[in-house]
Amino acid sequence: MLVKPFVDKGLGNSSYLIASEESGLAAVLDPERDVDRYLQWAEGQGLRLVYTLDTHLHNDFVSGSRELAAQAGVQIVASAEAELEFAHLPVRDTDVIQLGELAIRVIATPGHTPEHISFSILESGKKTPAALFSGGALMVGGAARTDLLGADRAVPLARDLYHSIHDKLLDYPDEVTLYPTHGAGSFCAVPVSAERTSTIGREKLSNPLAQPLDEETFVTRALNGLPSYPTYFKYLRAINQRGALLLGGVPVLKGLSPDEAQRQTGQGAVFLDVRPPKEFMSGHIPGAYGIPLNAPLITWAGWVIPFGTPLVLVSGDAQELDAAVRRLIRIGYDDLRGYLVDGIEAWEADGRPVSRAPVMPVQELMEQIEKRKAPTILDVRSQAEWQAGHLPHAVHIEAGALASGELPFSKEEPKVVHCAHGDRSTVGISVLERRGYRNLILLEDGFNAWQAAGLPIVTE
Numbered sequence: 101m102l103v104k105p106f107v108d109k110g111l112g113n114s115s116y117l118i119a120s121e122e123s124g125l126a127a128v129l130d131p132e133r134d135v136d137r138y139l140q141w142a143e144g145q146g147l148r149l150v151y152t153l154d155t156h157l158h159n160d161f162v163s164g165s166r167e168l169a170a171q172a173g174v175q176i177v178a179s180a181e182a183e184l185e186f187a188h189l190p191v192r193d194t195d196v197i198q199l200g201e202l203a204i205r206v207i208a209t210p211g212h213t214p215e216h217i218s219f220s221i222l223e224s225g226k227k228t229p230a231a232l233f234s235g236g237a238l239m240v241g242g243a244a245r246t247d248l249l250g251a252d253r254a255v256p257l258a259r260d261l262y263h264s265i266h267d268k269l270l271d272y273p274d275e276v277t278l279y280p281t282h283g284a285g286s287f288c289a290v291p292v293s294a295e296r297t298s299t300i301g302r303e304k305l306s307n308p309l310a311q312p313l314d315e316e317t318f319v320t321r322a323l324n325g326l327p328s329y330p331t332y333f334k335y336l337r338a339i340n341q342r343g344a345l346l347l348g349g350v351p352v353l354k355g356l357s358p359d360e361a362q363r364q365t366g367q368g369a370v371f372l373d374v375r376p377p378k379e380f381m382s383g384h385i386p387g388a389y390g391i392p393l394n395a396p397l398i399t400w401a402g403w404v405i406p407f408g409t410p411l412v413l414v415s416g417d418a419q420e421l422d423a424a425v426r427r428l429i430r431i432g433y434d435d436l437r438g439y440l441v442d443g444i445e446a447w448e449a450d451g452r453p454v455s456r457a458p459v460m461p462v463q464e465l466m467e468q469i470e471k472r473k474a475p476t477i478l479d480v481r482s483q484a485e486w487q488a489g490h491l492p493h494a495v496h497i498e499a500g501a502l503a504s505g506e507l508p509f510s511k512e513e514p515k516v517v518h519c520a521h522g523d524r525s526t527v528g529i530s531v532l533e534r535r536g537y538r539n540l541i542l543l544e545d546g547f548n549a550w551q552a553a554g555l556p557i558v559t560e
Contacts, residue, residue, distance in 0.1 A: 101121070460544060478517045492558055
């Protein structure tokens with residue numbers, strides 16, 4: 101058996117190419133939508149893709165299975181309980197699919213979602229499976245959350261998850277390698293380890309949800325301390341069930357002049373600027389969303405930009421643009437009208453308005469606090485980060501909550517915005533600017549710089 105992981109750190113997910121080295125046949129598990137990566141790697145290894153396997157209806161990304169089927173003629177394998185509305189091979193618990201000499205066995209593991217399945221891989225002549233591909237049913241240090249389909253289903257699904265883990269997955273031998281889809285950085289996850297793979301034995305020793313627990317304790321533990329999650333999650337399950345639009349490859353965007361880009365905004369499009377924080381602050385199109393590529397874009401675009409919004413991209417170079425397009429199509433932001441040729445420089449050279457926001461060093465902010473002249477300090481990090489330590493006199497509102505609702509400050513008063521290092525605060529500043537807030541300042545390098553300078557920190 102050959103396993104090639106493809107890790108998306110922005111989503112906190114892994115997809116896998118699984119192959120029989122003897123037969124040269126291969127399958128991709130939980131593929132993302134820009135499938136050229138899998139096709140190119142398989143071709144380079146002399147492998148022939150025959151299956152694409154989905155463990156569940158994903159909330160956090162658009163499955164690439166239909167793209168693989170359309171481009172490579174592979175067969176889509178998915179849970180019969182998913183009730184997909186397009187051609188596929190529906191499978192149920194204990195079904196077996198042959199991949200050359202590898203036997204892929206289906207395991208019904210509901211919990212993260214009702215239709216969730218996992219796959220074990222047994223090599224010819226062996227009695228113990230070589231691997232277990234667990235999707236979100238069991239992860240390194242945790243399991244995927246059960247509340248994404250609504251609060252009313254969170255507890256029943258957590259009970260299902262308990263039995264999936266304790267009655268099924270933990271019965272596998274300790275030496276079996278565990279390959280989860282969800283992992284560190286995924287908003288689908290209960291907090292987990294930074295490791296991407298593990299073994300059943302390691303999880304029995306260290307995973308809080310894999311310890312000997314009664315069902316009630318498990319449910320309490322599985323639902324405790326879950327963070328907020330991106331708003332686009334509520335759309336993708338239905339899209340994955342009915343089948344997303346076939347792209348036929350990674351879109352190549354049309355280059356737009358400032359005039360052409362401006363005309364797109366008259367048709368409902370908005371500007372999305374994916375450059376790093378300091379570049380965005382030094383000059384950007386008024387009203388543009390500022391979401392740095394490494395924010396990560398794949399999470400924050402889906403959090404603050406209304407789903408389905410047409411987009412015109414602003415980037416620093418072709419590589420940044422290609423990466424942005426890939427991340428956007430992975431989460432279903434398909435209406436990409438083009439990109440601004442030569443970026444913000446062309447916009448400004450054309451005599452068009454440019455917004456700027458100052459960047460304040462942490463020492464300067466500390467001096468203003470000591471003189472009681474500090475502006476409002478807005479911390480846009482997560483609740484867990486805030487509780488672990490924050491700046492004195494700061495106001496806490498997570499970046500994802502800034503797009504709507506009443507805010508506890510006026511539109512004109514000065515505001516210093518910060519996150520851990522600058523990406524999320526750039527998102528926050530751009531969202532506030534779109535809402536008409538002014539006098540916005542970025543705290544240079546954020547909380548990390550404040551902490552590194554040894555400045556005062558308040559803990560909850």
